[in-house]
Amino acid sequence: MYKVKIVLLMLLTVLLISCGNSDNNGGKGTEIKKTAKIRVGYMPDFSGTSAAAIALEKGFFEEENLDVLLVRFLDGPSEIDAMLLNNLEFAYIGHGAHTLAIEGKVNVLFPNSLSKSEQIIARVASQINTVSDLRGKTVGTQFGTSSEILLNLALKTLGINRDELNIVNMDGPTIVSSISNKKIDVAVVQAPYTFNILKSLGNEVKTIANTIDYSDAGAFPSSWIVTPEYQANNPDIVNRFSRAILKAMNYRTENMDEAVEIVAKQNNTDTNAVNLEKETAVWLSGYDIKNAYLDGTASKWYKSQQNIFIYTKAITNSVDINNYVQIKYMNDNIFNK
Template sequence: MKKRISLLMGMVMTAAALTACAGGAKTPATTAAQTKAEETKAEETKAEETKAEETKAQEITKLRIAYMPNMGSASLAVTARDKGYFKEMGLEVEMVEFQGGPAEIAAMASGDIDISQIGHGAHALCASGEAVIFQIDCTSLADAVIGNKAKGINTIEDLKGKKVAVTSGTSAEIILNLALKSKGMTTDDVELVEMDANGTVSAVISGNVDACATWSPGTGTIMKALGDNGIMLANNQDYLDQVTFPSSFITTQKYADSNHDVLVRFARALQKAGDYRAENIDEVAKLVAKQCEVDEATMLATTEEGNWLTGEFMGKALADGTIKSYYENQQKVFLDAGRLEKPVDVNNYVLFDIMQEAYDENHK
């Protein structure tokens, strides 16, 4: 009897052990299933996040950019566009040609243009509150005062009483003012004829005016056409001890207030393009020639008419205040010329924070 009971108890214990083993076997299988489900969910979440990021990246910001048909004005934006730097930053640009900075600023005020590239002279309008600067481009050597010897002009003094074509509010007008001032003269001593850049070239070559203040590539076209009768009376190089001639990208205060990120991305593209331009200036000149619909030789002849700034320069010049000094010294010229009534803090119209943020993002 005892033997039977012992046998029965043994069977019961064995069954219990088997049941326990069977129950324990479910734990790893259940855990594996749960892990697989969690991994699948994590992958789906990651895929959704990636898709969201790709969708955001595909939301291209479209911009209308004003430029003038010369190396100093068009080269940086053309490089950024043609070499893919704008695209890299999620920007799609339409470049619109103008004949001068003041007209570009008027177009921005009306909402027809988002961003403009301006030469030295139009910066006075920024200091007056009509626009804000957010990226320096280059320093220009492209402006000149040219006389026609056949009209009796051989020196700056010979401009007295002569017809001089000029585009108001431009860098070339500043050069004319400085040239006249150097000889104790003012614009009251000459007969100014208001013209855009294209009209100036035609007027000088045809002899309808006696001299002009303009910029490249028009200067080269005029000198070539006049031949031995053409004489360069003054240019930027003559006054570098008095002022630097920066050109810049600008926008309206309203646009800047609502599009900080867009301006940073735009400035990042420009700063990257600046490095490419400096290293490949002849190639860039050919791109600009195509954009401006002029022959390559004309644009290649202007590659020395600018100091093509790089990212390395940008970092150092922002840190030591060089760029700020450019705009401060520039303002002194406007004050001396009567373009501004009183000094203005450059921080009021130059967005150094955009330049710095763009530089920092590009050099992480």
Template structure:
């Protein structure tokens, strides 16, 4: 009995060892591709790789134009979309359109003032960034100007073809004046700031953050604000936009779609993390954070849901129709065209809804 009892554990242990050996062999065979076993793959590695393509992008050094680059590059949104963004700085819209016409720029950020060039067929608007009231007309204290009508016969510095000029012309119209009643001098924004600070002009029509720079140099108490975009709301809304070269849109529609998908992610992140957005934009542009924060006071961001809504229900078309009326009045356009002709809404709507 005793001998019989001892032999049973020996046979049981041998069976256990055999089972373990078979199990290990099976595991080894399963992980060996050459042995005909199944292959374990990483889901990330199985995703199709998007070929990286370059987009030459025109931006302006403000929250509307530069924040998307700063965020998109830092968070990898462009890289995820297979986009290498070659960002080029501009200070106003008309030179951006010139660069698109020459093939140097593919997509650009523009303010409302340059929209007339899209109406002329020079660029398709593919997205909305914000509605703004950052365009302002300021007179110097020395000029004696207190209201719009006092601009008659005075010298005003303004970058022509910009939203600053639009606000100036609306103010003149409100006062019963015409542009020829004023000595309007075409200046770039840097020149306008310098001329104002040096009292070389009686007033300027420019936008944030350059208005903030003037305030820093002369003091708010020495600036006479005549009006801004909000002075003419709701008859006029002033959207900032993404605009694409018609040639680029025709040749690379899929890349434009990828750009709008990246911008949809940028928009979500920017609005949810505005303090970080300011910090990243300041680092990217070298514009002080306090200037960018002050700029936020004059911006109404258009989030993805709002963008899809106004592009789908025709509200955005009304915005651009009204701007065209102003462009015709100010002789920027000979006649208005259907705004739907230069709005390409599908990529943005699709990106916003994903």
């Protein structure tokens, strides 16, 4: 009788443990994921904050058993330096820092957005309706910036030589004052200067082109990154982080006004300012990224980004996109699951 009681007690214990595991995992009975502590680099603007802040605020990190500390940075190279020193596990980077990914220092997991910050804004009185109308006009832009790249892409697409325009090199504030004072016909500039021009001049100006119009020739993606070493040693955590951020991107797309509030709260900034920032890019959802990775569109984005870097001499040689953009990895481990 004593032995029978022991056996029954053991069976009851096993049953309770089994039920406990099932309840904690949606009834699937799968192994509970161990909580992982990670540090995530972000930047204090809508682009650099939104996905990570949403994932934290809405519990998407918690759902993946990730204990996340958001660490604020002002530029991508500083984030990558911290990652290489093992002081940061994941990070958001803007367009420029992708040169370091091309060099092999970090891997790109997936894009966050495509910039449309750069715009070609024309005075209505100058009778400019399309890029073709720029011939003979005075255009203000800052040499060496992404805005000048937009201008070059627009002219190249139509076979227009720069010599056919009067292009003046000036900084952002000077561009704003020059178009306001009618010293230039066209401003080719990026945010926040675009906001200043459009708000102050209203119906006197109009945008005739932006970066997205030329994304096939030159895209400006921002991205989420990880070091090759960390990815190789911690694939499960990389997968969990990716799922949380992609879910946050879906939430951002479906709840843009709330996303603005979450960003303003995280960065202790005014919601009106953040509202302006949300107009500076095409905000990709997790579904957008899945489709872009599966149909090859993402490869074109990153290839055209490389072309821009070669044009500006930020890099000298083209590199196979698959060397650093984790398209196959994401397809195999996230999107085709």
